[in-house]
Amino acid sequence: EDKVVQSPLSLVVHEGDTVTLNCSYEVTNFRSLLWYKQEKKAPTFLFMLTSSGIEKKSGRLSSILDKKELFSILNITATQTGDSAVYLCAVDSNYQLIWGAGTKLIIKP
Amino acid sequence: EPEVTQTPSHQVTQMGQEVILRCVPISNHLYFYWYRQILGQKVEFLVSFYNNEISEKSEIFDDQFSVERPDGSNFTLKIRSTKLEDSAMYFCASRPGQGVFTEAFFGQGTRLTVV
Numbered sequence: 001e002d003k004v005v006q007s008p009l010s011l012v013v014h015e016g017d018t019v020t021l022n023c024s025y026e027v028t029n030f031r032s033l034l035w036y037k038q039e040k041k042a043p044t045f046l047f048m049l050t051s052s053g054i055e056k057k058s059g060r061l062s063s064i065l066d067k068k069e070l071f072s073i074l075n076i077t078a079t080q081t082g083d084s085a086v087y088l089c090a091v092d093s094n095y096q097l098i099w100g101a102g103t104k105l106i107i108k109p
Numbered sequence: 110e111p112e113v114t115q116t117p118s119h120q121v122t123q124m125g126q127e128v129i130l131r132c133v134p135i136s137n138h139l140y141f142y143w144y145r146q147i148l149g150q151k152v153e154f155l156v157s158f159y160n161n162e163i164s165e166k167s168e169i170f171d172d173q174f175s176v177e178r179p180d181g182s183n184f185t186l187k188i189r190s191t192k193l194e195d196s197a198m199y200f201c202a203s204r205p206g207q208g209v210f211t212e213a214f215f216g217q218g219t220r221l222t223v224v
Contacts, residue, residue, distance in 0.1 A: 034212055042200055042215040043152070088152065096142070096165050097213060099152040 002027040004091050006100035014108050017079050021103045023089030024071040031092040033065055033072050038086045038102065046074070046087075079107045111135045115201050115216035122191055122223055130186045130219045132201030141184045142202040142213060143176065145169070152200070158184065191223045 004025045013019055025033065032050045036043035047056045049065035049072060056063050060079075065072045076083055084107045090097040114133045122128050134141050143155040156166040158176055175187045184203075188195055198220050202213040 036215075041198070042217045045212050045214070048212045090152070094165065096154045096157055096167075097144070097152075098154070099144075101151040 002091070002093050002098045004089055004098050004100040006087075006089050006103050008103060009101065010104040010106070012106045012108060013079060015079060015081060017107075018075065018077045019079060019105060021074040021076075021087050021089075021105070022071060023073070023100055025089075025091045025098070026070060027091050027093035027098060029094045030067070034090045034092065034097070035063055035072070035074050036088040036090065038088055043088055076105075079105075081107045081109055083107050111214075113201055113203055113214050113216035115199075115219050117219060118217065119220045120222070122221070124193060124223055125190050128188050128191055128221060130188075130199050130201075130221070132184045132186070132216055133182055134184055134201065134203030135205075135214055136182070138203035138205050138214075140164075140204040140206070141176075141178070142204075143186045144200045144202065144215075145197040146200065146218075147194075147197040155186070155199075188221075191221075193223050196221060196223045 007022045032048050034048045035046040037046055047063045052065055052067040060077045063074045086102040086104050088102045089100040116131045141158040144152050145155055146152045154167050156170045156176055157164045173189045177185050198218045200218045201216040204211045204213050
């Protein structure tokens, strides 16, 4: 059975801290891994990763994929209160997205 | 910027009633999806749709559910006889193509409350 596991389930840090969110997966037909940020409603796209070892970066956010060890990490540096959200990892397997449970990130001022 | 739009944003219905959730995918996209998220739980795949037919569906997508693309722009999810456990946020998504380098774009969701 395809599965995506995220850790930790929740995380509370202070503004300015750096956080690392983890996503591991076991799927039958890996095509890509995607990170989304979910605040109030729809997930908004952050990154899509298809190749091992190539870091994707957008401002203070970055992500990397390890296809040998079957995991990805999402880093957020110099966190701000606006980064508070649920971060979702999803794996594209057989043309459908398999979702992790998410990491709820709370940034305290 | 093109976006996926969903209506209504919130629907309350009585158990046993039929509901239709509507989505307008991005116009040149070819692949369409419905996902649901029960409050506090993970996002779950329901169904994918391509070339006017279902390409994949999950165990959740039983005979009570159906999808349709009636007019080339709308993509609807119908639940025939709603149950309390159908209460969830329903997200529509679309993709331009099925290639590796395409991400799914999500609508803002319809919150369905079955009472």
